[in-house]
Amino acid sequence: MSTSAIVLMVSSMGLVISATAYFFWKVLRTPPKKGDDGERPEGFYEAG
Amino acid sequence: MTTEKQQWGSRVGLILAMAGNAVGLGNFLRFPVQAIQNGGGAFMIPYIICFLLMGIPLLWIEWSMGRFGGKHGHHSTPFILNSMSHRPWWKYVGVFGIFTNIGVAAYYCYIESWTLSYVFHSIGRTFSGMSQSEVAGFFTKYVDVAQSTTGIPYEAVIFYVICLALNTWILSRGLSGVEKVAKIGMPLLIIFGVFLAIRGLTLGTSGASAEVPGASAWAGLDFLWTPQYDSLSNPKVWLAAAGQIFFTLSVGMGTIQCYASYLKSKDDVALNGAASGFTNEFVEVVLGSSIVIPIAAGYLGLDWVKENAGFGMAFQTMPFLFEKWGPVLGVAAGVMWFGLLFFAGITSSLAMGTPWMGFMQDEFGWGRVKGAISFGLITLTLGLPTVFFFNQGVFDEYDYWAGTVSLVVFAMLETILFAWIFGMKKGWAEINEGADMKIPSIYKYIMLFVTPFLLIAVFIGSLITPKGNDWKGAFSSLGSGGGWPLDNTSIIKQISNSGLKEQIAAATDPAIISTLEEKMFYVNLARIILLGLFIGISILVYIAHRKHTAKKHAL
Numbered sequence: 001m002s003t004s005a006i007v008l009m010v011s012s013m014g015l016v017i018s019a020t021a022y023f024f025w026k027v028l029r030t031p032p033k034k035g036d037d038g039e040r041p042e043g044f045y046e047a048g
Numbered sequence: 049m050t051t052e053k054q055q056w057g058s059r060v061g062l063i064l065a066m067a068g069n070a071v072g073l074g075n076f077l078r079f080p081v082q083a084i085q086n087g088g089g090a091f092m093i094p095y096i097i098c099f100l101l102m103g104i105p106l107l108w109i110e111w112s113m114g115r116f117g118g119k120h121g122h123h124s125t126p127f128i129l130n131s132m133s134h135r136p137w138w139k140y141v142g143v144f145g146i147f148t149n150i151g152v153a154a155y156y157c158y159i160e161s162w163t164l165s166y167v168f169h170s171i172g173r174t175f176s177g178m179s180q181s182e183v184a185g186f187f188t189k190y191v192d193v194a195q196s197t198t199g200i201p202y203e204a205v206i207f208y209v210i211c212l213a214l215n216t217w218i219l220s221r222g223l224s225g226v227e228k229v230a231k232i233g234m235p236l237l238i239i240f241g242v243f244l245a246i247r248g249l250t251l252g253t254s255g256a257s258a259e260v261p262g263a264s265a266w267a268g269l270d271f272l273w274t275p276q277y278d279s280l281s282n283p284k285v286w287l288a289a290a291g292q293i294f295f296t297l298s299v300g301m302g303t304i305q306c307y308a309s310y311l312k313s314k315d316d317v318a319l320n321g322a323a324s325g326f327t328n329e330f331v332e333v334v335l336g337s338s339i340v341i342p343i344a345a346g347y348l349g350l351d352w353v354k355e356n357a358g359f360g361m362a363f364q365t366m367p368f369l370f371e372k373w374g375p376v377l378g379v380a381a382g383v384m385w386f387g388l389l390f391f392a393g394i395t396s397s398l399a400m401g402t403p404w405m406g407f408m409q410d411e412f413g414w415g416r417v418k419g420a421i422s423f424g425l426i427t428l429t430l431g432l433p434t435v436f437f438f439n440q441g442v443f444d445e446y447d448y449w450a451g452t453v454s455l456v457v458f459a460m461l462e463t464i465l466f467a468w469i470f471g472m473k474k475g476w477a478e479i480n481e482g483a484d485m486k487i488p489s490i491y492k493y494i495m496l497f498v499t500p501f502l503l504i505a506v507f508i509g510s511l512i513t514p515k516g517n518d519w520k521g522a523f524s525s526l527g528s529g530g531g532w533p534l535d536n537t538s539i540i541k542q543i544s545n546s547g548l549k550e551q552i553a554a555a556t557d558p559a560i561i562s563t564l565e566e567k568m569f570y571v572n573l574a575r576i577i578l579l580g581l582f583i584g585i586s587i588l589v590y591i592a593h594r595k596h597t598a599k600k601h602a603l
Contacts, residue, residue, distance in 0.1 A: 001266050005273035008089040012096070012273075013334050020330040023323035027059060030484045033314055 054223045055310050059320070065230040066307055066324035067331075068395025070298045071237065073159060073362070075332040075392065079292060080341045081357045083272055086288045087279030092333075094280065094289035098502065099329065102290060105491060105499040106299040106459060107325045109466045111317035112478045114308025123309040123406030125302040126589045129462065132470040139589055141465075144458035145302020146407055147582045149400035150423070151450025152301070153215075154431035155443050156400070160393035161204070161211035162190070162363060163386045170382025173375070175367040180348075184364040191438050208435050209428070215394065216424030219401040220417045223310060226398050233391035234327075240384035240391075241331065245338035247381070248346075255346035255372065268345025268353055272337060283519040287509040290502055295452075296332055297325060300459030303399040306406050318483035331392075339385075343369055362389065401427075411592035430577060437570050445574035453539060456510060460503040463495070472496045513538035545571065 001009075056062040083091040117128030125145025129138040169175065175183055189195045196203045218225040251265035279285045294300065308317065340361055345353045347369050356365070362385075370381040404426075405419035414422070434443040466475050476492050514522030515533035526532050534540055536547035545568060552564045 001270040002274055004275055005089055005270045008092060008275055009269065009273040009337075012089075012092045015096075016326065016329045016333045020323075020326040023319065023326050024063075026319055026485060027063065027323050030316075030319070032059070033312075033482065 055312070057224060057227050061227040061231055062307070062311075063320055063324045063327065064234045065227055065395070065399070066304065066320070067327035068230040068234050068391075069303050069307065069399035070296065070324065070328040070396075071234070071331045071392050072296075072298070072396045073359075073389055073392055074292075074295055075328070075336045076241075076339060076389065077359050077362050079296065079332045079336045080272060081359075082288055082292045083337065084341070084354075084357055086285045087276040087282075088271060089273040089275035090277050090279050091285060091289060092273075093275075094286045095292060098286075098290045098293040099325075101494055101498050102502045103293040103297050103299070104322065104325055105495045106294075106463065107297060107304065107321040108318060108479050108487070108491070109463060109475070109495065109499075110299060110304035111308045111321040112475070112481075113462065113466060114305035115311045115313065115315065115317055115481075116478055117305060118309030118311060119313050121410065123306055123410055124403045125305055125458075125462075126407065127410065127592070128305055128309065129465060130593075132465060135469075136593070138465060139593065140586055141458070141461050142302075143582060143585045143589055144300075144454050144461075145305065146403045146585050147578075148301050148450055148454045148458065149303060149403050150426055150430065150581060150585075151446055151454070151578055153397055153400040153423075153427045155434040155446045155451075156393065157211050157215060157397050157427060158204075158208050158431060158434055158438075158443070160390060160397055161207040163390040163393055164211055165190070165203070165207040166363060166367065166386040167383055167390060170367065170370070170379055170386060173379060175371055175382070176375075176378075178368065178371070180365070180368045183368040184360075186367075187360070187363045193436055193438075205432075205435055208431065212424050212428055212431070215397050215401060215427075216420050218394075218398055219405060219423060220420035222416045223402075226402070229398060230395055233395050237388050237391040237395075238331070238335070240388040241335035241339070243384055244343075244381065244388070245335045248338045248340075248342035251342060251346040253346075255343075255369075257347070260347070260349040260352075263345065263347055263349040265342035265346030267350040268342040269338075271345070271350055271353070272341050283509070284517045287506060290506045291510075294455065294459065294506065297328060298396065298399070300455035300457075300462070301400070302403045302458070306403040307399065309406065314482035316482050316484040318479060318487050319485040322485065340366070347372060407588075407592075411588070411595065430581065433570075433574065433577065440570035441567050442570050442574045445571050446578065448542065449575065449578050453510065456503070456507050460500070460507050463500050463503055467496045467500060511539045 056065075083089075083095075113128055113132070117123065117125075117131060120127075120131045122128045122131060124142070126139040126142035128145075129142035130136070132138070175186070178186065190204055193202055193204050218229055221228075248265060249269070253264045253266070255265065256263040298304065311317070341353060341357070344357075344361060344365055348365070366385055367382060370378045370385065372378070373381055401420065401423045404423045405414075405416065408414040408419045408422065409416070430446075434446055437443075472492055472495065475495070480487065512532060513535045515535045517535060517537075522532055534546075536542070536550070541547065548564060548568050548571065552561055552568070555561045555564060
């Protein structure tokens with residue numbers, strides 16, 4: 001493989017793997033929200 | 049689904065279901081071929097840019113539209129869109145969000161059934177001792193329903209029905225059934241994919257043979273990843289990258305809105321959307337690029353890959369290559385490859401069933417089982433023509449109109465609705481409601497200007513694709529007064545069946561003319577079926593609207 005191909009492959013895969021791991025880590029670290037809110041927000045309209 | 053107040057069991061389950069919806073066969077088969085055809089490694093630059101400017105914003109838009117609709121008791125796009133605007137016709141635009149899913153499920157379940165069938169053929173070592181052309185011929189024989197590869201009559205139909213029945217049964221279990229499949233299927237898909245990707249990345253020149261002495265997996269990877277920077281100035285490459293991002297994320301289908309409509313009003317959509325989007329990208333960029341191309345180049349050589357790279361490789365080439373790994377590893381690889389494709393397929397096809405079920409439950413009070421069975425029966429009715437008349441082009445016609453054009457049209461219109469009609473101020477507040485991550489505020493402007501622009505560009509690019517996809521040549525021709533030469537793959541030319549008409553005009557053999565005319569008949573039949581489906585759903589939406597109006601007047 002040429003150097004440019006290796007650089008692009010490793011950097012693209014590295015970027016995607018890092019971002020995926022980061023977002024999943026953040027999902028797992030975020031505590032669940034307490035309480036259930038099923039209320040409709042005010043100010044939004046609903047057409048028939 | 050509203051009658052039983054369904055909701056997701058866990059956050060990880062929701063993300064895996066959303067990622068499973070996005071991850072499909074295209075991640076492994078379409079992406080590497082698109083990359084090879086559009087500048088190799090340089091394709092990744094527009095691809096990543098389009099992911100950040102179009103893909104991620106569309107995910108956030110669809111997630112927040114779905115959660116917003118769910119607050120109002122709507123779980124399918126006709127009335128989700130309706131609740132976002134005073135204009136009553138938006139609910140008919142929302143019909144795309146049900147139509148596309150049924151239209152795509154009809155043929156997608158057929159592909160899914162191939163993968164299921166090939167798992168059994170891999171275990172039974174059907175491909176043992178077959179030459180490459182025999183393996184390719186096996187597939188041709190399989191899709192010709194008049195023939196049987198196992199002695200079971202109508203084998204392809206039987207596997208298709210089994211596959212649809214499985215989908216229907218899981219759907220009848222509701223969101224918990226979908227979530228369970230995602231929680232099992234997605235990790236297995238990733239494990240199988242990682243195993244095959246490691247094999248692809250480490251194969252090197254060990255697959256070279258006397259027939260193909262220069263075969264090398266490195267050459268395949270080199271060809272895939274070497275940047276050809278001159279391709280960056282070609283609009284074709286940018287349109288291909290935007291198109292790939294679009295299809296890989298399953299945006300413009302109405303499934304994301306449906307899944308998100310079962311969120312609570314304060315549940316996060318920002319982080320969840322990003323996590324599911326990047327999971328899809330992991331499967332596509334990391335695993336998708338490391339399996340088919342390097343393994344095929346490792347045994348058959350780069351020249352073969354250049355000539356034959358395409359969807360058919362999954363079924364016509366890979367079983368032959370796996371046989372070279374010996375009886376144990378060959379069977380394991382076959383089961384993993386087709387198992388991986390099956391899980392990629394079923395997590396997507398299950399998502400396609402939920403908008404119809406959500407709509408019928410919301411508007412007509414149907415239960416889960418009735419909704420699931422009706423989806424199965426409609427899909428079967430629409431899908432059988434793709435099975436029986438596969439070689440007559442019905443399958444491709446469904447794929448083009450329901451699986452390609454409808455997605456682009458719907459995504460373009462829903463983005464305009466969200467950013468310009470619902471309004472970016474309210475839209476931005478909706479996306480950030482309960483968000484577990486801070487979205488950079490530049491995305492407010494990206495959603496307002498860049499994403500709609502890119503979607504309109506993809507649509508116009510598909511509508512008026514120039515001859516040979518040569519955009520530079522077409523602009524030169526237009527500038528010099530020669531007009532805009534349209535390609536037969538453009539939507540305008542597709543509508544008028546120009547390609548087929550040209551083939552008929554050029555043919556001299558009466559048998560070929562007769563075959564082409566027969567194909568034209570089936571192509572038009574497929575369009576009538578799809579049009580009938582769209583009109584049928586629109587009538588149901590109209591009836592539901594009348595019911596809403598009558599209910600309001602009664603109060």
